[in-house]
Amino acid sequence: MSLDLQQNYFELFGLPVSFEVDSAALHAAQQQLQSRFHPDRVAGGSDQEKRLAVQQAAWINEAYQTLADPVKRARYMLSLQGLDMNDEHETTGDTAFLMEQIELREEMEQCQSCQDPLRCCDHITGKLDQRSKEYAAEFQRLYAQGDHEAARQVIKKMQFIQRILEQIDEYQMQLEEDLL
Amino acid sequence: MALLQISEPGQSAAPHQRKHAAGIDLGTTNSLVAVNRSGVVDTLPDEQGRHLLPSVVWYGEDEILVGYDALEKQAEDPLNTISSVKRILGRGIEDIRSLSDVLPWRFDVSTDSSVPRIVTRRGKVTAVEVSAEILKALAKRAEDSLGEGLDGVVITVPAYFDDAQRQATRDAARLAGLNVYRLLNEPTAAAVAYGLDQKADGIIAIYDLGGGTFDISILHLNKGVFEVMATGGDSSLGGDDMDHAIAEWLVQEMGIEDMDPQLSRQIMIAARRAKEALTEADQAEVCIDYRGETACRSLTRERFNELIGDLVRKTLMACRRTLRDAKLDREAISDVILVGGSTRVPLVREQVGEFFGREPLCSLDPDRVVAIGAAQQADVLAGNKPDSEMLLLDVLPLSLAIETMGGLSEKIIPRNTPIPVARAQEFTTFKDGQTAMSIHVVQGERELVSDNRSLAHFELRGIPPMVAGAPRIRVTYQVDADGLLSVTAEELSSGVKSDITIKPSYGLTDSEIETMLRASMEHAKEDVDARMLAEQQVEARRVIEAVDSALAEDGRELLSEQEYDAIVAARDALEQKIDSATADELKAAIKQVEATSEEFVARRMNASVRKALAGKTVDQVDV
Ligand SMILES: Nc1ncnc2c1ncn2[C@@H]1O[C@H](COP(=O)(O)OP(=O)(O)OP(=O)(O)O)[C@@H](O)[C@H]1O
Numbered sequence: 092m093s094l095d096l097q098q099n100y101f102e103l104f105g106l107p108v109s110f111e112v113d114s115a116a117l118h119a120a121q122q123q124l125q126s127r128f129h130p131d132r133v134a135g136g137s138d139q140e141k142r143l144a145v146q147q148a149a150w151i152n153e154a155y156q157t158l159a160d161p162v163k164r165a166r167y168m169l170s171l172q173g174l175d176m177n178d179e180h181e182t183t184g185d186t187a188f189l190m191e192q193i194e195l196r197e198e199m200e201q202c203q204s205c206q207d208p209l210r211c212c213d214h215i216t217g218k219l220d221q222r223s224k225e226y227a228a229e230f231q232r233l234y235a236q237g238d239h240e241a242a243r244q245v246i247k248k249m250q251f252i253q254r255i256l257e258q259i260d261e262y263q264m265q266l267e268e269d270l271l
Numbered sequence: 272m273a274l275l276q277i278s279e280p281g282q283s284a285a286p287h288q289r290k291h292a293a294g295i296d297l298g299t300t301n302s303l304v305a306v307n308r309s310g311v312v313d314t315l316p317d318e319q320g321r322h323l324l325p326s327v328v329w330y331g332e333d334e335i336l337v338g339y340d341a342l343e344k345q346a347e348d349p350l351n352t353i354s355s356v357k358r359i360l361g362r363g364i365e366d367i368r369s370l371s372d373v374l375p376w377r378f379d380v381s382t383d384s385s386v387p388r389i390v391t392r393r394g395k396v397t398a399v400e401v402s403a404e405i406l407k408a409l410a411k412r413a414e415d416s417l418g419e420g421l422d423g424v425v426i427t428v429p430a431y432f433d434d435a436q437r438q439a440t441r442d443a444a445r446l447a448g449l450n451v452y453r454l455l456n457e458p459t460a461a462a463v464a465y466g467l468d469q470k471a472d473g474i475i476a477i478y479d480l481g482g483g484t485f486d487i488s489i490l491h492l493n494k495g496v497f498e499v500m501a502t503g504g505d506s507s508l509g510g511d512d513m514d515h516a517i518a519e520w521l522v523q524e525m526g527i528e529d530m531d532p533q534l535s536r537q538i539m540i541a542a543r544r545a546k547e548a549l550t551e552a553d554q555a556e557v558c559i560d561y562r563g564e565t566a567c568r569s570l571t572r573e574r575f576n577e578l579i580g581d582l583v584r585k586t587l588m589a590c591r592r593t594l595r596d597a598k599l600d601r602e603a604i605s606d607v608i609l610v611g612g613s614t615r616v617p618l619v620r621e622q623v624g625e626f627f628g629r630e631p632l633c634s635l636d637p638d639r640v641v642a643i644g645a646a647q648q649a650d651v652l653a654g655n656k657p658d659s660e661m662l663l664l665d666v667l668p669l670s671l672a673i674e675t676m677g678g679l680s681e682k683i684i685p686r687n688t689p690i691p692v693a694r695a696q697e698f699t700t701f702k703d704g705q706t707a708m709s710i711h712v713v714q715g716e717r718e719l720v721s722d723n724r725s726l727a728h729f730e731l732r733g734i735p736p737m738v739a740g741a742p743r744i745r746v747t748y749q750v751d752a753d754g755l756l757s758v759t760a761e762e763l764s765s766g767v768k769s770d771i772t773i774k775p776s777y778g779l780t781d782s783e784i785e786t787m788l789r790a791s792m793e794h795a796k797e798d799v800d801a802r803m804l805a806e807q808q809v810e811a812r813r814v815i816e817a818v819d820s821a822l823a824e825d826g827r828e829l830l831s832e833q834e835y836d837a838i839v840a841a842r843d844a845l846e847q848k849i850d851s852a853t854a855d856e857l858k859a860a861i862k863q864v865e866a867t868s869e870e871f872v873a874r875r876m877n878a879s880v881r882k883a884l885a886g887k888t889v890d891q892v893d894v
Pocket residue numbers: 297298299300301302326357480481482483484485509510511543546547548550610611612613614615616637638
């Protein structure tokens with residue numbers, strides 16, 4: 092892409108490099124940038140201008156999507172420190188964490204035979220949300236201390252929880268549809 | 272590249288001159304065109320005051336009729352009267368098979384093209400060509416009203432249209448000789464019409480049930496910015512299916528076994544009439560001529576509601592999914608807007624209202640609101656409203672994925688990702704010296720490739736020969752603001768760009784379109800050549816204008832003297848050629864200017880991003 096901005100995504104939106112993001116400010120900055128660089132602004136322009144505008148707007152969108160999502164944001168912050176996650180081969184070695192995950196999955200499966208499966212799911216979701224918050228705080232602390240390797244381990248856990256949450260969400264949706 | 276229709280070839284519009292823009296709602300059942308006339312944006316009627324143009328084309332011995340005139344031929348000449356063609360636009364032979372009882376025409380399935388042909392007395396036609404006839408009729412209506420040629424149009428498509436359907440729509444516009452500013456999603460167009468009408472901020476849901484498609488979109492409106500949060504639907508579900516349910520009921524009631532195309536058409540027409548009558552009445556008669564007699568059955572609203580119950584439930588299911596994708600509760604929706612003729616059906620209104628827990632808005636005519644929104648955006652895109660803050664931010668309706676081992680589909684860009692978007696992926700080779708590879712791109716949410724919609728096979732060639740696993744081929748998938756995909760590839764270690772050939776699964780190739788274009792023009796070659804040349808001349812003037820203003824603004828600041836002179840030289844060479852060169856020569860000269868100024872453009876963009884972020888205008892920075 093010819094658009095090689097020197098600045099990182101945080102700078103792009105005029106935000107400090109921090110895990111804590113003011114989502115309203117992020118959203119507003121995103122719209123302000125799109126207002127200027129969206130391809131619709133050069134609808135009557137030359138093909139080259141249009142092509143570049145598409146790349147431009149795609150880049151702004153990518154930056155926004157990255158910072159708007161906690162896991163992507165954390166990963167991106169690590170990459171700013173030169174540390175990339177290599178997903179394929181990485182699992183967490185934290186046994187306590189793994190045990191807890193297995194339990195959660197079992198609990199999820201048992202939901203099917205619950206009296207009120209939807210509430211059962213809500214219960215698990217509640218626990219997971221709580222965990223997410225704790226991990227986010229932990230990531231922030233480790234990142235601030237410069238312990239990037241440990242921060243990376245926490246991201247794996249965050250990812251794991253995000254995935255289960257998505258599964259529960261999908262499962263709940265299915266349940267609701269079946270109930271209709 | 273779009274073919275430009277310009278009133279006088281070789282004349283570009285003066286910068287301050289108003290451009291002639293139109294919004295076109297190309298519907299399954301009905302189509303409309305709207306324009307801005309002295310500040311009022313509205314749909315245009317025909318001489319008889321009818322705003323709707325039935326999306327029907329009749330192929331006669333020596334003429335082609337479109338709209339009401341074609342509709343009149345439907346009962347007597349069903350095989351040459353093509354309606355609801357949008358249902359097969361961008362679709363393949365297999366889709367046609369599954370729709371064949373809805374579509375009464377004869378198809379030619381023997382061609383080696385991936386695009387089905389309908390057999391008419393004037394030869395075989397594709398859905399793209401039929402759609403082009405409808406577009407031409409609408410464009411003519413707009414031009415007659417404006418008294419001049421159109422500079423550009425915005426054409427609406429169902430939000431849930433996939434890449435192949437969008438591409439087919441663009442191809443139809445190209446055949447019709449229209450310059451398309453943008454393909455706009457129908458619900459977004461409706462939101463624009465309402466948003467500008469009511470100046471409302473908040474989160475709105477747009478439920479659009481037309482003749483052949485269903486869309487649900489959730490948008491966030493904020494100071495002129497229309498941001499789509501999520502979209503969903505079904506691109507083959509609509510009023511046609513209600514007609515079909517009634518037809519099936521009738522066939523059963525009457526015990527009809529000897530079905531033929533004429534009878535089937537007749538039944539469908541009677542079914543539709545009964546359905547529309549049931550919007551007002553509690554009971555309707557469905558009558559047909561059968562075996563030389565008039566046979567009637569009476570259908571109650573209650574029975575009709577049962578017949579369409581599943582259909583309506585299916586749409587509400589999609590609403591739930593879409594709310595979920597937007598991560599919203601129903602309570603967050605501040606307004607529900609109904610669009611499309613089928614939202615007149617009482618059961619639909621009732622159930623949608625119940626689902627969202629509020630009375631839906633339908634203050635604007637549900638038939639016209641989409642075309643009006645499209646025309647409003649066309650006006651902005653044409654540059655007629657320099658002060659407008661309006662901006663439409665849309666999303667990808669269906670996930671893009673590639674085929675991996677074992678026929679599995681691997682998502683590259685998930686649905687509801689804001690567009691434009693670009694994602695890159697790295698591949699390597701399996702064999703020593705391998706110089707080519709193929710990527711199969713599909714669209715849809717399912718696990719198996721075979722359950723999704725095949726878009727195209729991209730064949731990459733020109734990978735530098737290396738040992739297996741050494742090349743790093745970066746493939747970039749880009750979706751533009753129209754929701755259209757393009758793919759580029761580059762070998763990273765050598766920097767060699769791969770040559771890509773696209774084999775669309777359900778689309779016309781460039782050469783097929785060119786052949787149609789030539790066939791559709793009276794004086795074949797000369798006319799097409801003249802059009803190509805005019806198109807390049809317009810582009811050349813745009814490029815020169817853009818270069819001049821950029822150089823004047825910050826050329827001295829951002830370029831070395833040498834770089835500056837190189838751009839000016841390329842620009843002058845282009846200008847000299849404008850009135851004398853052929854289309855191909857001009858194209859090459861344009862490319863030359865673009866190549867020379869590429870770095871300059873990039874630097875300007877970077878500089879302007881910094882300025883935008885600093886929240887300062889150019890003058891403030893200079894101070
Ligand atoms: N009064 C009515 N009662 C019930 N249905 C109606 C009524 N008027 C129109 N319809 C139905 O609305 C449908 C046409 O709606 P519309 O014109 O919005 O569709 P379209 O824009 O052509 O299709 P699409 O948007 O799906 O491409 C037809 O199925 C028609 O029978």
